[in-house]
Amino acid sequence: MMKTRLFASALAVALVGLVAAPASSARVVQLVVEQRSSYLGGASWGNAGPYEMLRGTAFLVADPRNPHDAVIVDLENAPRNAAGLVEFSTPFLILKPVDMQRSNHKIFYAVNNRGNNLEGLLTATTAGQVSGTDAGYAMTQGYVVVDAGWEGDVVPTATKLVANLPRARMPDGDPITGPMRYEYSDRASGTFTTNLEGTPGFLSYQAADTDTDSATFTVADSEYGPKTRISPTRWAFGKCPTGEASLVPDDVDLCYFDGFDNTKIYELIYQAKNPIVMGLGFATTRDIASFLRYELRDDAGNPNPVGPGIRRAYAAGGSQTGGYLRDYIYLGFNEDETGRKVFDGIIPWIAGTDRVFINVRFADPNTYSEQDRQHNYLQSSYPPFTYAVTTDPISGIHDGILKRPRTDPLVMQVDSESxxxxxxxxxxxxxxxxxxxxxxxxxxxxxxxxxxxxxxxGSFLFPTAGTAALCSNPTPGSGINWETLRATLRNIDRWAEASGHQRGDDAEGFEPPKSNYPSVLDGTLVTLNEAAAAFPAIPNVSFPTVYDTYQLLEFGPRFGPQGGVLTVEPPLNGPSYAIRLPQTDAIGIHLAGVHQIESRVPLGTSTGWNIRSPAHHGPNLCVLTGSYFPFAATKAERLLSGDPRPSLQETYVNHDGFVNAVKAAARELVRERFLLEADADADVDAAEASNVLLQ
Structure with a gap:
């Protein structure tokens, strides 16, 4: 209770005098540091020295009359204060050198995925556990590492960063309603209930009408099969942990009296109410980063905790937030309310062509569309797809993500095969x-x-081969390719310095590595049939026969490239787009791309695809998992199994041959600037310590 009063009082103080604020006001009005602590016991991070952690809350306002915020859907329908401004807030955390004179005076803004702050760094107990991440590298370089909530539908917990965003209502105060669609797949058999969103960690939009006759609940045998409507008498809005007899009606849960079958796919379409103004999430990222970069103090006189003197700012986000950053750029949020560039460089990784599409009424940032589930949902991408401004021949849309030269950031996007x-x-x-x-x-x-x-x-620890059985993932490890991302952060920083007016000595004349992405021009981006023909005939391995197709989706006249209001659910499927896939060589190594140690000195064939088991919607793809098929150890083993790929012994002869190959590959990657020298040394050490060809 004390903390709540403190926040309310802080916002009241910050808003004093805002009645006379100009129509262009849209900014952080107060940034309250509530906790300051030594990070990991005062461990030193290179020349930057010890770091400290700041936790707090940023209070912000947006003005529906501000042209920088006019793009935000339903902002005009959000509650306003006496000054006509929309109030919202979000928790933040900052990792900064205790002595800011030892910093590099640059911000690394790590945009969290689904509220998970700094990708779990805060659970680390030693500096060694952090040093192997991109944020750990950033701290050794003296960066100020920042994260703040942007998503407003995450269930708050003590560790998650969740934005407190307003809900839109009609001018007369009545609820805003509209269609909402959720899909439920791979549900545990014998269970009866779920929240409407389908994932316990996320809020569900309330049903405007809990009469099941007004909604549609269907079941299908597959993602692409016919849907059969479930009788409105066999389900209800509410919780029922043990079935119909335990039903407690409400407007945010679903009870299926007959129980879910994990081989089936279910879909609910209903009229929802009280949409979150989710597009304000973009404003939280823009305004917090801009405040930390440019301002001396907030409206209440509190000093900028990392200023003055910030020279550069970079942002990175992966998967969901890779798409978020693509949309952030496209919608113009890299320009703050006074026209200044916010981030010099942005690194979206593993995003493909997704844009997170939070700038819609009843946004659902947790959902993403794939071949095997939620196939034709909004997040399956929508033009424009490209960074370049071009005319899409299918939709006729002439647009691109990078179209504001004065304030667009430099971009380095990193993708996997998936x-x-x-x-x-x-x-x-x-x-x-x-x-x-x-x-x-x-x-x-x-x-x-x-x-x-x-x-x-960098692991050289590979599991047993196999394709997925109910979405198990046999790829080596689960995480982020930190080596590539550390090198990418270094490269984008030097690129920005070389492109800017304040140039660092080591950036003089720096030219970043050229794009290395599959292309139809050189045959490294091909059709499914061409990719299948080139992939090796590995025993007991089936190459996929499907991929996530894309048809232009029609959600109604109030929806377009910038988002809007979806009035048609499910959407109408329009014309199909040509989708291409990366080509491989005779052992399954991709012809194009940045090849890290594992594919330059392979111990097997790794892929970005996996296939569901026959009992669980095979041969569809298995979400975003990959596969790994190790090489035979000897020629005799290879011939016995019928594997056409050379064995480890044929390729490397012995352990020393393998280690020497790793050393050569590491040197080449350092020369190409896709690997830091420290990571190259660690990879060589890992190879020497491995048991490859020692048995």
């Missing part, structure tokens, strides 16, 4: 007819070959 199979990655570089589209000069696209959506580097 993004081509499930997130339409090829549409970054080809149009809907399969013809090439150029990458603009202020963007770089990098494809990390033979990796999946969740991938790791």
């Amino acid at each position: 993004e081509f199979w499930q997130l339409h990655g090829s549409l970054n570089v080809v149009d809907g007819l399969g013809k090439p589209v150029a990458i603009p000069d202020n963007a770089r696209l990098y494809f990390v070959g033979n990796t999946a959506h969740a991938f790791i580097s």
